[in-house]
Amino acid sequence: MxxxxxxxxxxxxxxxxxxxxxxxxxxxxxxxxxxxxxxxxxxxxxxxxxxxxxxxxxxxxxxxxxxxxxxxxxxxxxxxxxxxxxxxxxxxxxxxxxxxxxxxxxxxxxxxxxxxxxxxxxxxxxxxxxxxxxxxxxxIHVGGRVDFPGSRVPTDSLPKVDRDLVAVEKPNSIALRIAMVAADRADLVATLRWGNEWDIAAAVLIAAEAGAAVSDALGAPLRFNKPDPRAFGVLASTPGIHAAAVERLSDRAKVILAA
Structure with a gap:
C-alpha cells in the first residue's frame, strides 16, 4: 500500500x-x-x-x-x-x-x-x-566521511571561519542541496536562519533514509506540521561529522537567536 x-x-x-x-x-x-x-x-x-x-x-x-x-x-x-x-x-x-x-x-x-x-x-x-x-x-547512500575538515558543502562562497571546507555545486533549491548529501555528492548542508517546513520536508526524509544525520541547526530533531511551521535552520550531514558540525555552528546560531 x-x-x-x-x-x-x-x-x-x-x-x-x-x-x-x-x-x-x-x-x-x-x-x-x-x-x-x-x-x-x-x-x-x-x-x-x-x-x-x-x-x-x-x-x-x-x-x-x-x-x-x-x-x-x-x-x-x-x-x-x-x-x-x-x-x-x-x-x-x-x-x-x-x-x-x-x-x-x-x-x-x-x-x-x-x-x-x-x-x-x-x-x-x-x-x-x-x-x-x-x-x-x-x-542512494550517504558518504562515510568522519573528518570535518575537507567536507564538501554546496555553496557559492565559504566564510573565513569555514576555509577548511570544500565548496561544490550549489543549486538554489535547499531541498536539492540536502538531497546531494543523500547521494554522496556533498558531506554537509547547513543553514542558520528560520526556514519553512515545505522547503525541507521531502528532502529530510530522502536524506535520513539514505543514512544521513539530519537535525535543526542546534542538533535537535525536526518535527513537521507544527502550529508555527518553521525550524531554526537545517543540518544534514554524514553521521560521522554531525556532532562536529553542530559544534561549529553553535556560537553563530546563538548570536542569531539572541538578536
Whole structure:
C-alpha cells in the first residue's frame, strides 16, 4: 500500500514538474512577496494543480504549502501534504536548473513519503519511511566521511571561519542541496536562519533514509506540521561529522537567536 501511494505521489510530481518545465521559457508573470522572496505565476498554477491532485488522492489529508494561505485545520489531521510547488524559484526564474517540485506526506509529525522532481536536471528523488531512498530508481547512500575538515558543502562562497571546507555545486533549491548529501555528492548542508517546513520536508526524509544525520541547526530533531511551521535552520550531514558540525555552528546560531 505504501509503495502504491508513493508511486502515485511520484506520478503527480512528475506531471507537475513537466508542467513547470514546459513553461520555464515562456513569458510568465513574476513578482516579489512581502519578505522579498520571488514568486511567479507558474508557482501558483503548479500549487493549484498539486492541491487538486493530492487532495483527490487522500481526501482526509491536510495541506501546507508555500503558495497557499495556511489554515489551522491541518493541525487536527493525522496526515498532511507539505508542498513546495517550485523549490528554488530564483533558479527557475533565471532559467537555471537548480529547482524542483517538492512533495512530502507527513504523518504524526514525521515525513513518510518524500519526492523531489527536478526535470531540468533529469533527477527524480524518492523515499519512503523505512524503505530507503532512490535517485532515478537507483538506491542512494550517504558518504562515510568522519573528518570535518575537507567536507564538501554546496555553496557559492565559504566564510573565513569555514576555509577548511570544500565548496561544490550549489543549486538554489535547499531541498536539492540536502538531497546531494543523500547521494554522496556533498558531506554537509547547513543553514542558520528560520526556514519553512515545505522547503525541507521531502528532502529530510530522502536524506535520513539514505543514512544521513539530519537535525535543526542546534542538533535537535525536526518535527513537521507544527502550529508555527518553521525550524531554526537545517543540518544534514554524514553521521560521522554531525556532532562536529553542530559544534561549529553553535556560537553563530546563538548570536542569531539572541538578536
Amino acid at each position: 505504501a509503495d502504491a501511494l508513493a508511486d502515485a505521489v511520484a506520478a503527480i510530481a512528475r506531471e507537475a514538474a513537466a508542467m513547470a518545465h514546459a513553461r520555464s521559457a515562456t513569458d510568465f508573470a513574476r513578482s516579489e512577496k512581502i519578505d522579498g522572496s520571488p514568486v511567479c505565476q507558474v508557482d501558483l498554477d503548479v500549487d493549484a494543480m498539486l492541491r487538486a491532485r493530492l487532495s483527490a488522492l487522500l481526501p482526509d489529508a491536510g495541506w501546507l504549502s508555500e503558495e497557499t494561505a495556511d489554515a489551522p485545520d491541518r493541525l487536527s489531521r493525522e496526515r498532511v501534504w507539505v508542498v513546495d510547488p517550485i523549490d528554488g524559484t530564483r533558479d527557475y526564474i533565471r532559467g537555471r536548473p537548480g529547482w524542483a517540485v517538492s512533495i512530502a506526506l507527513v504523518e504524526h509529525g514525521r515525513p513518510t513519503i518524500g519526492v523531489l522532481d527536478a526535470p531540468a536536471r533529469g533527477e527524480i528523488w524518492r523515499a519512503t519511511a523505512g524503505g530507503g531512498a532512490t535517485l532515478n530508481g537507483a538506491s
